[in-house]
Amino acid sequence: MMIPVVKVAMPPKDQLLGQLEEVLYSGMIAEGEKVYEFEKKFQKKFKLQNCLALNSGTACLHAALISSGIKPGDEVISTPMTAEPTNTSILYTGANVVWSDVDPETGNMCPDSVEKLISKKTKAILCVHYAGYPADIVKLREIADKYNIVLIEDCAHALGAEINQSPIGSFGDFSIFSFQAIKHMTTIEGGIISIKDDSRLEEIKEFRWFGMQKNISRQEVDIKRVGYKYNMNNVTATIGLIQLDNIDTLISKHISNSNYFNSKFLKHNIPHASILPGSSPSYWLYSLLSEKHQQIMDALKKNNIFSSKLHKPNCDHTIFKSSRRELKGLDKFYERLLHIPCGWWVNKQQRKLIAETVIEAHNNARND
Numbered sequence: 001m002m003i004p005v006v007k008v009a010m011p012p013k014d015q016l017l018g019q020l021e022e023v024l025y026s027g028m029i030a031e032g033e034k035v036y037e038f039e040k041k042f043q044k045k046f047k048l049q050n051c052l053a054l055n056s057g058t059a060c061l062h063a064a065l066i067s068s069g070i071k072p073g074d075e076v077i078s079t080p081m082t083a084e085p086t087n088t089s090i091l092y093t094g095a096n097v098v099w100s101d102v103d104p105e106t107g108n109m110c111p112d113s114v115e116k117l118i119s120k121k122t123k124a125i126l127c128v129h130y131a132g133y134p135a136d137i138v139k140l141r142e143i144a145d146k147y148n149i150v151l152i153e154d155c156a157h158a159l160g161a162e163i164n165q166s167p168i169g170s171f172g173d174f175s176i177f178s179f180q181a182i183k184h185m186t187t188i189e190g191g192i193i194s195i196k197d198d199s200r201l202e203e204i205k206e207f208r209w210f211g212m213q214k215n216i217s218r219q220e221v222d223i224k225r226v227g228y229k230y231n232m233n234n235v236t237a238t239i240g241l242i243q244l245d246n247i248d249t250l251i252s253k254h255i256s257n258s259n260y261f262n263s264k265f266l267k268h269n270i271p272h273a274s275i276l277p278g279s280s281p282s283y284w285l286y287s288l289l290s291e292k293h294q295q296i297m298d299a300l301k302k303n304n305i306f307s308s309k310l311h312k313p314n315c316d317h318t319i320f321k322s323s324r325r326e327l328k329g330l331d332k333f334y335e336r337l338l339h340i341p342c343g344w345w346v347n348k349q350q351r352k353l354i355a356e357t358v359i360e361a362h363n364n365a366r367n368d
């Protein structure tokens with residue numbers, strides 16, 4: 001059995017199946033009380049505000065961008081070092097993506113690079129906490145305020161991370177989380193958007209429901225703006241409610257395995273991604289940054305341990321061709337990047353084997 005880099009976390013059957021059966025045969029399987037209960041419980045647990053549940057993280061990004069007033073021809077400054085939905089969602093609005101460079105030691109958006117790219121057309125900054133390592137969102141917040149533009153936090157990798165004891169997702173005007181299959185927490189598909197400005201709450205509720213208000217009869221309701229079929233349903237929300245009971249344990253395993261790697265690799269001089277001072281990553285992935293990544297990958301594979309870069313710099317896709325520019329920080333990060341397994345499924349014996357294999361492969365490669 002190979003140790004994977006990512007893995008689906010399902011609650012134990014005895015916790016899940018009874019409640020799942022109940023909701024499936026309740027006669028109320030679409031958006032309803034379970035969804036609203038899930039929103040409240042998630043919001044409280046992660047100390048956020050105005051949380052709404054949608055059917056994906058991508059839908060949440062789309063909602064955030066539309067609610068920010070992004071229109072065709074506008075510019076959104078974003079990072080190429082992420083999963084594709086971060087950036088394809090910008091194209092849904094007709095806006096153009098402008099690539100910020102990333103810090104070569106963290107893989108996260110570089111605030112200096114962002115500030116240089118601001119133009120009259122810039123309407124928003126979309127920041128990702130890549131792999132669960134917090135980005136410098138405090139500086140990005142200052143820049144967004146200085147130029148009066150919107151800040152959106154994509155927290156899909158970073159559930160449970162913190163900066164200066166403040167939860168990830170509490171800095172942006174909007175922040176989004178994903179519950180897609182392999183994230184820290186899954187509802188099969190799903191997402192949460194947290195909204196800073198109370199007055200945007202109702203419009204996003206309409207946005208996820210065809211543009212209609214849900215509590216008005218179909219004869220009286222009036223659609224004034226385009227909306228989509230983006231609601232979460234009671235079945236996936238039920239899974240989410242149960243997942244929330246176990247999520248602290250799962251996240252703390254990602255963190256303790258990664259802290260173990262950090263201390264081992266520091267001691268043996270194995271280069272790995274830096275942590276923003278004052279921040280606590282939640283390590284959806286652990287990032288090595290070694291020139292010997294290929295040798296390390298091969299050595300891990302011999303021990304039945306997967307490792308991977310997992311993502312492709314989004315700027316390399318044809319659809320983003322017109323946004324291409326030189327990104328030296330990105331190149332330097334990506335060419336050394338290797339994600340090794342650090343999640344809840346990695347036990348103490350396995351993490352020891354992973355660390356020893358990495359250290360040995362790195363040192364042998366150096367002596368070649």
Ligand SMILES: *Cc1c(COP(=O)(O)O)cnc(C)c1O
Nearest residue numbers: 056057058083085086156178180
């Ligand atoms: C998974 C992911 C998303 C999109 O979430 P979905 O729920 O799959 O739509 C957005 N951004 C990042 C960084 C992701 O990893």
